Amino acid sequence: MSRWSARLPTEALAAAVPLTLGLAFGNALLLAVGLIPLFYVVLASMFSGPRGVSLETGDGPPRSWVGEKITLGRHVSVEEGMGLVVVGEKVPDHFAPAEGKNLRVHWKGRGKLDSEDDYSVIGRRRGAYEFGTATAEFVHFSGLRTTDNETAGSMRELLVRQKPLTIKGVRDARSLTRTPMPVNAACRLGTRSTDFRELRRYVRGDRFRDINWKATVRLAVDEDTPPLVNEYEREGRRTVWVFLDSARSMRTGTSVENAFESGVAAASAVSRYFLERECEVGFALVGTNRAVLASEGKRQALMIERMLQQAEPEADEGRFMQSVSRLEGHIAGTSPLVILITRIVPENAENIVQGLGRLKAIGGTGLALTVLNVDAFGLAAEDEEDRLAGDLLNVKNRSAVRDVRGAGAAVFDWDPSTQALGRVAVRMLTRR
Amino acid sequence: MTRAKMAGWWAPRFWTTLFIVIILGLSALVLSQTMLFKELAALMSSGRGIDPDMIAALLLLPILVLFALIAAASRKGAKAALGVSWVMLAPAILSLSDLDWLTVFSPSGSGGHLAVALPSYAIIAITIGLAAACLCQRSYSQLASLRDKMISRGIDAGEIDVATSKMFVSMSALALGATMASIAVFAGGSLLAGLERPSAEALALGLAVVVVAVAVLLVSLRGLEKARSPSSGR
Numbered sequence: 001m002s003r004w005s006a007r008l009p010t011e012a013l014a015a016a017v018p019l020t021l022g023l024a025f026g027n028a029l030l031l032a033v034g035l036i037p038l039f040y041v042v043l044a045s046m047f048s049g050p051r052g053v054s055l056e057t058g059d060g061p062p063r064s065w066v067g068e069k070i071t072l073g074r075h076v077s078v079e080e081g082m083g084l085v086v087v088g089e090k091v092p093d094h095f096a097p098a099e100g101k102n103l104r105v106h107w108k109g110r111g112k113l114d115s116e117d118d119y120s121v122i123g124r125r126r127g128a129y130e131f132g133t134a135t136a137e138f139v140h141f142s143g144l145r146t147t148d149n150e151t152a153g154s155m156r157e158l159l160v161r162q163k164p165l166t167i168k169g170v171r172d173a174r175s176l177t178r179t180p181m182p183v184n185a186a187c188r189l190g191t192r193s194t195d196f197r198e199l200r201r202y203v204r205g206d207r208f209r210d211i212n213w214k215a216t217v218r219l220a221v222d223e224d225t226p227p228l229v230n231e232y233e234r235e236g237r238r239t240v241w242v243f244l245d246s247a248r249s250m251r252t253g254t255s256v257e258n259a260f261e262s263g264v265a266a267a268s269a270v271s272r273y274f275l276e277r278e279c280e281v282g283f284a285l286v287g288t289n290r291a292v293l294a295s296e297g298k299r300q301a302l303m304i305e306r307m308l309q310q311a312e313p314e315a316d317e318g319r320f321m322q323s324v325s326r327l328e329g330h331i332a333g334t335s336p337l338v339i340l341i342t343r344i345v346p347e348n349a350e351n352i353v354q355g356l357g358r359l360k361a362i363g364g365t366g367l368a369l370t371v372l373n374v375d376a377f378g379l380a381a382e383d384e385e386d387r388l389a390g391d392l393l394n395v396k397n398r399s400a401v402r403d404v405r406g407a408g409a410a411v412f413d414w415d416p417s418t419q420a421l422g423r424v425a426v427r428m429l430t431r432r
Numbered sequence: 433m434t435r436a437k438m439a440g441w442w443a444p445r446f447w448t449t450l451f452i453v454i455i456l457g458l459s460a461l462v463l464s465q466t467m468l469f470k471e472l473a474a475l476m477s478s479g480r481g482i483d484p485d486m487i488a489a490l491l492l493l494p495i496l497v498l499f500a501l502i503a504a505a506s507r508k509g510a511k512a513a514l515g516v517s518w519v520m521l522a523p524a525i526l527s528l529s530d531l532d533w534l535t536v537f538s539p540s541g542s543g544g545h546l547a548v549a550l551p552s553y554a555i556i557a558i559t560i561g562l563a564a565a566c567l568c569q570r571s572y573s574q575l576a577s578l579r580d581k582m583i584s585r586g587i588d589a590g591e592i593d594v595a596t597s598k599m600f601v602s603m604s605a606l607a608l609g610a611t612m613a614s615i616a617v618f619a620g621g622s623l624l625a626g627l628e629r630p631s632a633e634a635l636a637l638g639l640a641v642v643v644v645a646v647a648v649l650l651v652s653l654r655g656l657e658k659a660r661s662p663s664s665g666r
Contacts, residue, residue, distance in 0.1 A: 027525065030525065035613070036560075036564065036611055102586050107594070139578065273434075
């Protein structure tokens, strides 16, 4: 929709004043002077501004990694009129410009305008983002008329994933490990043998066909008693459970680089590391009901990645115990290696200690507990003073870390701003 | 100067400032040639010598022009410089009026105090030029604020400079067309009325300009037709 710009009243005034004076003084020259802006407006109205626009957004890649350059493009074509054509596409906040600009201006002269606008951006944070809606606005070459935004293009989704960190330098974790994979670790979801092991209560995720209805009816105390399922011995692999804390305190850092983002990268790397070594890996997002039950293979890696992709640090503090309680049916008796990725602060220390105690009680004798304590103050530090302030704040957390260590967990501090995950992993998985 | 530099934002700013400075100088010339020069000549011939008021006026004029010249380089100053030009031209413009309001209000006045030493076509040309300069200045000012807005939105400065420079050329062409059309009307009106003023020279100038204006309009209309044609190349 074309409308007059703010310049029109100025031109009207520039015409009205000399015309009035010319009439008052009987001055033909002033009348002629007053006609100039009037003619300007009339002549401008004879020519149209840019119109007949065709705006098409190109197909960008459907997914990319954090830090990877993505090239996006669009084609703009204007058939008629003269003036400025401003074409832009909204880029989500977590993208940094790499090459070119997402906002371009073109001069539409007397000929047809055809332009390919390519630009590159870099995704700085994982997530699902929407691209593809470009807007165009036009300015008449006289400056007297402007056009409202015209929106075109189809929305498309771009998935930015955390680039998997690789853990190197751990050659034989089993022989060197300080926090060893439990010797008697068993798997609850591996290849199932036909050897009956026990009856246990039904937990969420169990298959319905495993429910032993006869035993359920025989042993039920009341109508609220959960069904019983048959548990069979499994020719299983060793199990690793990765817990990632999604509490709000994990937001420490910047909106792009913070404890939670580092935790996501670490959870992804650790999961992949153990899956590649033929372990069964389970994953739980502490503070939510979301979990991926322990399993192995590439599909499991994809499921964990998908959950990590959607994870946000929005939960309340101190929910580890609740997560353990929710999953205890799946953890019980498997003696897994449990890795908790969190920020240990006084507010959640007690809950972590309780959760670790519960894990010991249900996990079996060989259960190993490891806590990766993400120290994210360094991510937000801009200078040495900020770093010192972060160190001081960490002093406050020391007693909480001691409490967790006292509960039998091996705690490893990780400052993502100065330490590569691989180096911390070597400390975690090998003897020092 | 390279072609690339001329296509940048430098060009509109330079040409607008140059135009304003020229008009300012011409306005100062008109003022000195009408009011001051005539008054000075009268004083000298009467043998009374130059009174302090006249000395002050003589000193004030170059200072005023100097300030206006300096101000013309900036966007807001250009407006002030054009205002000064209007003030300096006002007596000469009013001298071309059919109705002398000053005589109406003071019948005892001489009536010749607005007499002009310069030929009327020069006054007409400078006044029309000043009106065109005002139009150019408004165009330039609008483009400058548009450019600032675009740069603040994140558009590349080089890209917007090229686009706004091209737009300035189009705006100037439009301003030229409007000026020519106005001159044509003025000249035509004078011819029809058969008035003594403006002078014969002015009418001749007007006629010449009408021919140019018609040519410009024809070319513009032809360009419009070509631009509207979908098959036209870029």
